[in-house]
Amino acid sequence: MSTAIALAASASTSGRRGYWSGVLKRFSRDPVAVGCTVILLVLILAAIFAPYLDLADPYKGSMIKRLRPVGTEGLPLGTDEQGRDMLARLIYGGRLTLYVGLMPVVFAFFIGAALGVTAGYVGGFVNTVIMRVVDIFFAFPSVLLAIAISGALGAGIVNSLVSLTIVFIPPITRVAESVTSSVRSLDYIDAAKASGGDAFTIVRVHVLGNVLGPVFVYATSLTSVCMILAAGLSFLGIGVKPPEPEWGLMLNTLRTAIYVNPVVAALPGIMIFITSLCLNLLSDGLRSAMNVRD
Amino acid sequence: MLVYLLRRLLYVCPVAIGVSAICFMLVHVAPGDPLTAIMAVDATAQEQEAMRAAYGLDKPLPTQYVIWLGKAVQGDLGKSIASGRPVAGEVIGAVQNSLVLAFAASLIAFPLGIFLGFLAGYFRDSWIDRAVTTVAIAGVSLPNYWLGIVLVIIFSVTLGWLPAMGAGDGAWMWDFTHLSHIILPAITLSVVPIGIVARTMRALVGEIYSMDFVQALYAKGLHRGDVLRHVVRNAAPTGLSVMGIQLGYLLGGSILIETVFNWPGTGFLLSNAIFQRDLPLLQGTILVLALFFVLVNLTVDVAQAIIDPRIKRS
Numbered sequence: 001m002s003t004a005i006a007l008a009a010s011a012s013t014s015g016r017r018g019y020w021s022g023v024l025k026r027f028s029r030d031p032v033a034v035g036c037t038v039i040l041l042v043l044i045l046a047a048i049f050a051p052y053l054d055l056a057d058p059y060k061g062s063m064i065k066r067l068r069p070v071g072t073e074g075l076p077l078g079t080d081e082q083g084r085d086m087l088a089r090l091i092y093g094g095r096l097t098l099y100v101g102l103m104p105v106v107f108a109f110f111i112g113a114a115l116g117v118t119a120g121y122v123g124g125f126v127n128t129v130i131m132r133v134v135d136i137f138f139a140f141p142s143v144l145l146a147i148a149i150s151g152a153l154g155a156g157i158v159n160s161l162v163s164l165t166i167v168f169i170p171p172i173t174r175v176a177e178s179v180t181s182s183v184r185s186l187d188y189i190d191a192a193k194a195s196g197g198d199a200f201t202i203v204r205v206h207v208l209g210n211v212l213g214p215v216f217v218y219a220t221s222l223t224s225v226c227m228i229l230a231a232g233l234s235f236l237g238i239g240v241k242p243p244e245p246e247w248g249l250m251l252n253t254l255r256t257a258i259y260v261n262p263v264v265a266a267l268p269g270i271m272i273f274i275t276s277l278c279l280n281l282l283s284d285g286l287r288s289a290m291n292v293r294d
Numbered sequence: 295m296l297v298y299l300l301r302r303l304l305y306v307c308p309v310a311i312g313v314s315a316i317c318f319m320l321v322h323v324a325p326g327d328p329l330t331a332i333m334a335v336d337a338t339a340q341e342q343e344a345m346r347a348a349y350g351l352d353k354p355l356p357t358q359y360v361i362w363l364g365k366a367v368q369g370d371l372g373k374s375i376a377s378g379r380p381v382a383g384e385v386i387g388a389v390q391n392s393l394v395l396a397f398a399a400s401l402i403a404f405p406l407g408i409f410l411g412f413l414a415g416y417f418r419d420s421w422i423d424r425a426v427t428t429v430a431i432a433g434v435s436l437p438n439y440w441l442g443i444v445l446v447i448i449f450s451v452t453l454g455w456l457p458a459m460g461a462g463d464g465a466w467m468w469d470f471t472h473l474s475h476i477i478l479p480a481i482t483l484s485v486v487p488i489g490i491v492a493r494t495m496r497a498l499v500g501e502i503y504s505m506d507f508v509q510a511l512y513a514k515g516l517h518r519g520d521v522l523r524h525v526v527r528n529a530a531p532t533g534l535s536v537m538g539i540q541l542g543y544l545l546g547g548s549i550l551i552e553t554v555f556n557w558p559g560t561g562f563l564l565s566n567a568i569f570q571r572d573l574p575l576l577q578g579t580i581l582v583l584a585l586f587f588v589l590v591n592l593t594v595d596v597a598q599a600i601i602d603p604r605i606k607r608s
Binding site for chain 2: 132133135136137139140141142143144147148149151152153154224228231232235236237238248251255258259262265266268269270272273276277279280281284
């Protein structure tokens with residue numbers, strides 16, 4: 001399943017600004033993608049500015065107010081198994097969930113792109129070494145690899161970030177390598193070489209511009225999986241540690257409450273679902289706006 | 295053909311060795327001493343050294359790896375720290391249960407995914423296409439462990455139709471009680487593959503229908519059904535490879551679902567190993583699952599080569 005991604009937009013000769021304003025124009029005409037961007041922005045901003053939103057303390061429980069249903073007076077989304085306000089915990093929960101769910105793809109994008117461009121541009125022995133190591137990591141289903149590394153390292157935010165980054169480096173490297181290899185064989189690279197450009201300059205000026213777009217779009221398509229996996233690690237108890245509010249962890253601790261208050265128990269999962277759905281649709285929108293085909 | 299098969303088989307060896315090296319390293323990146331769990335609290339430095347020597351932990355890492363690999367090849371994956379039983383035996387029992395679950399989930403996912411994908415690809419840009427695309431994207435975006443909980447809430451807690459956990463008593467059998475236990479986990483597990491298979495088939499079928507040869511077939515006067523046969527044949531190799539990868543995913547990715555439903559498979563074993571810090575068990579389970587995934591991919595590639603003459607020639 002070699003991901004031969006071709007950049008159809010490279011034909012546009014109107015210069016860089018023309019390309020990006022075209023992308024923005026196409027993107028803004030896609031109501032689904034714009035809607036998802038708005039929802040994601042709201043979630044991210046709410047998470048960042050949670051302390052200023054006049055919410056209840058997400059850590060403060062109450063023995064007498066446990067598992068109140070949705071719509072209770074003063075508790076619009078009820079309380080969890082320790083009597084903590086669900087609305088506050090869901091909004092505060094976005095902080096760690098989005099951070100651990102998105103950052104690994106960002107790290108993996110830089111590391112994977114660097115490895116893939118190096119492998120694709122230098123070729124030969126370097127390519128063989130990098131790509132064979134990548135092949136080995138592909139022998140693990142992503143869920144299994146994430147759980148294996150997190151399980152061995154133990155619970156914790158940093159460990160989750162490390163294991164998820166390792167999971168997403170190989171696929172990004174593979175895509176970056178395949179795009180770079182196809183760009184490298186184009187005539188204008190030969191022309192740049194003939195006019196005396198050194199490898200570093202050619203990569204920086206001529207290769208990256210054509211490679212990073214498709215690799216970026218591919219990376220955005222991984223964010224949804226990463227979100228689900230990150231929350232899944234916490235759900236298993238090998239991600240974020242209690243009592244931190246985090247959607248996967250909340251889903252886990254509320255499992256005992258499904259007989260008492262099933263709606264509240266399902267709420268954190270709805271947040272994960274909405275976020276990952278928006279990430280997927282946003283990625284699809286970016287893909288068509290940037291004219292990347294795979 | 296033979297050359298291709300041999301090349302593909304040879305290529306498996308370095309991957310398998312790499313996989314085993316990663317599994318071996320898992321234990322050594324783990325914080326803490328692997329022996330703390332079984333060592334007496336008041337063990338003297340001398341006793342600790344003796345214990346270390348007994349487990350071969352005093353040797354340099356590469357030597358330890360070769361010894362471990364030599365035993366693993368003979369089916370000896372060491373002993374579980376928690377239960378003291380051989381890891382290989384525990385893993386085999388769990389793999390059987392996971393295979394049953396993966397098989398049941400693929401029985402739901404593959405026919406449904408292929409059917410939906412074909413439908414959407416055939417009626418490109420119609421309302422059917424949009425409906426299927428929506429279902430598929432919802433499927434791949436769904437945190438399936440959450441879906442499992444929701445299904446338990448609906449069908450076990452509220453309606454009381456199906457059991458919420460376990461695989462039924464005794465060894466697995468295809469009878470009513472055991473089947474009633476597998477329905478919810480199998481449906482939960484099948485949602486992501488349904489989405490992925492449907493999306494892939496839709497793109498594939500749409501692309502094939504827009505090819506020139508399809509026009510030529512219609513021009514020749516072939517009926518829709520006959521043209522469909524050609525399309526199916528063209529879509530089969532890629533479809534097969536997607537399903538192979540998904541089968542591997544079902545087996546290795548079921549850990550979250552197995553935890554939700556207390557299904558006694560490899561996922562259950564893994565989470566036990568993680569929480570009891572039973573590193574030999576963790577290592578052995580991951581190794582067996584990853585090697586199984588490699589084997590599935592190999593089988594898929596060979597099957598692809600058999601049904602697609604273009605691969606043989608290249």
